[in-house]
Each structure stands twice: as structure tokens, then as C-alpha cells.
Amino acid sequence: MDVETSAKGREALASVPNTPGAPKPDPIVVGDGITRTFGGLTAVDVEHIEIQRGVITALIGPNGAGKTTLFNLLTGFDKPDAGDWSFNGNRLAGLPAFKVARLGMVRTFQLTKVLSKLTVIENMRLGATGQRGEHFWLSMLPPLWRAQEQANTERADDLLRRFKLDAKREDFAGSLSGGQRKLLEMARALMVDPELIMLDEPMAGVNPALKQSLLGHVKSLREEGRTVLFVEHDMDMVRDISDWVIVMAQGKIVAEGRPEQIMADPAVIDAYLGAHHDADLSELDEARIEAEATAELDQEAKND
Numbered sequence: 599m600d601v602e603t604s605a606k607g608r609e610a611l612a613s614v615p616n617t618p619g620a621p622k623p624d625p626i627v628v629g630d631g632i633t634r635t636f637g638g639l640t641a642v643d644v645e646h647i648e649i650q651r652g653v654i655t656a657l658i659g660p661n662g663a664g665k666t667t668l669f670n671l672l673t674g675f676d677k678p679d680a681g682d683w684s685f686n687g688n689r690l691a692g693l694p695a696f697k698v699a700r701l702g703m704v705r706t707f708q709l710t711k712v713l714s715k716l717t718v719i720e721n722m723r724l725g726a727t728g729q730r731g732e733h734f735w736l737s738m739l740p741p742l743w744r745a746q747e748q749a750n751t752e753r754a755d756d757l758l759r760r761f762k763l764d765a766k767r768e769d770f771a772g773s774l775s776g777g778q779r780k781l782l783e784m785a786r787a788l789m790v791d792p793e794l795i796m797l798d799e800p801m802a803g804v805n806p807a808l809k810q811s812l813l814g815h816v817k818s819l820r821e822e823g824r825t826v827l828f829v830e831h832d833m834d835m836v837r838d839i840s841d842w843v844i845v846m847a848q849g850k851i852v853a854e855g856r857p858e859q860i861m862a863d864p865a866v867i868d869a870y871l872g873a874h875h876d877a878d879l880s881e882l883d884e885a886r887i888e889a890e891a892t893a894e895l896d897q898e899a900k901n902d
């Protein structure tokens with residue numbers, strides 16, 4: 599993993615067509631026919647998806663588009679109705695999340711899953727074994743880890759310094775701010791030295807002061823040659839750091855491309871706003887708006 603890998607990855611995307619499910623020159627993830635329904639609702643219906651290695655890909659789309667469900671499926675936190683996908687050529691369908699993590703593909707959560715009653719350093723040590731349920735972690739607390747503990751602690755301390763959380767080392771994770779929890783979750787995910795890190799809404803609940811530092815951390819993951827896939831509603835972040843953008847709506851991939859192209863695509867703007875907002879106002883609309891404005895002004899005048 600090095601800087602060269604990521605520069606090459608971005609260069610390679612220059613020749614990728616802007617079509618949903620477009621093949622990539624060096625995909626780290628390839629998925630086919632992935633569907634997930636909840637009762638009568640089809641949450642995910644992805645015909646084909648490829649994620650290019652060594653770059654930052656943003657997954658965007660309106661609320662309920664199926665982004666988190668797709669994350670859950672790819673990382674073994676949920677099971678699809680149908681579908682097949684691979685990571686580095688290894689088929690993953692059916693593998694539990696902790697095995698997926700050990701293969702080098704980890705994710706963070708929209709609502710962070712740091713364990714609030716454990717300290718920051720304890721949370722980090724737990725990250726070393728991949729991702730399992732909270733009860734599993736608690737059941738294997740001290741005895742089983744001792745052998746690996748020192749190496750893990752050193753790695754954890756390095757990461758805490760990098761994420762500027764070293765001063766919080768002994769604090770309960772529950773006392774951290776929303777942004778610090780996001781940083782802790784990212785740092786914890788790096789304990790297994792993943793090749794692909796998937797971030798679910800890394801900016802949600804993060805105050806403006808921490809946003810810049812979080813952006814810097816995500817960019818540095820790419821500089822190390824890691825692949826980043828993130829779900830985000832914050833369009834400034836998408837524009838600022840992504841090399842490629844995939845758009846989902848109603849479970850499907852509806853567009854893909856470089857950020858500047860995607861942001862200017864009327865189909866994407868429609869998917870978000872659900873309306874042709876750029877259409878000219880009809881005379882009727884104008885008359886209606888004018889009438890409403892006049893009525894409001896009248897009302898204000900009466901209240902004065």
C-alpha cells in the first residue's frame with residue numbers, strides 16, 4: 599500500500615464510463631444481483647457493482663435509498679434474498695461479519711458502535727479481532743487476549759496518537775463527543791489493518807471544528823493505499839474528497855461518475871429532490887406564489 603497505488607487508481611478511473619454498474623480496471627469489490635426485501639419493500643436491488651481499488655468512492659442517495667442496507671449486506675451484518683459478491687476475488691456471500699473483517703474489509707456505523715462503558719483503549723483492543731457482537735466481546739474480556747495484548751496495545755496507542763485521542767485513552771467511550779466517537783470508530787476499524795474501509799455517514803453529528811480533521815484522516819487512508827467507500831449526505835464532503843460517486847435511489851444504482859459530473863447531473867438532482875426543480879415557473883405558479891406572498895404581507899400588516 600503506497601501513495602503510488604492511490605494515484606494510479608484515480609488515473610485509471612478516467613477511462614471508466616458514467617454508466618450504473620460500470621466495470622472498473624482494478625475492482626476490489628465486485629457484486630452481482632444483490633437483492634434484499636423487507637416484507638413487500640425492495641430495499642436493495644443492485645444488478646452489478648464494482649468498487650475501484652485505492653480510491654475514495656462515495657455512495658449517495660436520498661433517505662431510504664438502500665445505502666446502509668447494501669453496506670450491511672456486503673459486510674455480513676445482514677443476509678440478502680439473492681446475490682453474490684467478492685472482495686479481492688474471495689466470495690463473501692454467507693460469511694459472518696468478523697470473518698469479512700479479518701479478510702480486510704471493515705465498516706463503521708451511522709450510529710457509532712463504540713462501547714460506552716469501556717474505556718477508549720479497551721474499545722481499541724477489541725477492534726483487533728475483527729467485528730463481532732457486543733456480548734461476544736464482553737464474554738472474551740481479559741483471559742483470552744493476554745498473549746496478543748502487548749502488540750495490540752502498541753498498535754492501538756499509535757492509532758490513538760494519530761487520531762489525537764491519546765489524551766482520552768483512559769476515559770469511558772461514553773464520555774466522548776459525537777465527533778470523537780466517529781474518530782474512535784475509525785481508529786478501531788484500523789486495528790485489523792484493513793484494505794477496504796467502509797464509513798457510514800462519517801460526518802453525521804460531527805461539529806464543524808472536527809469535520810476538517812476527519813476529512814484529513816479519510817484522505818490519509820487513501821494516501822496509505824487503502825480503499826475507502828463511504829455513505830454521506832454532506833455534499834461538501836462528497837465533492838471535496840471522493841474520486842468516484844455512486845448514486846442509489848429506491849434500491850438501485852441510478853448513476854455513477856466523477857463528483858463534478860454527478861453533482862451537475864439533473865437525474866441525480868431529481869433523485870434527491872424528487873422534482874424537476876429547474877423547470878420554469880408556469881404563469882399559474884407565479885400567480886399563486888404572488889397571491890400567497892400578498893396574503894402573508896396583509897396578515898403581517900394586520901398583526902402590527
Ligand SMILES: Nc1ncnc2c1ncn2[C@@H]1O[C@H](COP(=O)(O)OP(=O)(O)OP(=O)(O)O)[C@@H](O)[C@H]1O
Binds near residue numbers: 641659662668
Ligand atoms: N430492518 C429493517 N426492517 C424493515 N425495513 C427496513 C429495515 N432496514 C431498512 N429498511 C427499509 O429499507 C429501505 C432502505 O433503508 P436504508 O437504511 O438502507 O436506506 P439508506 O439509503 O441508508 O437511508 P438513510 O440515508 O436515511 O440512512 C428503507 O425503506 C428502510 O425503511
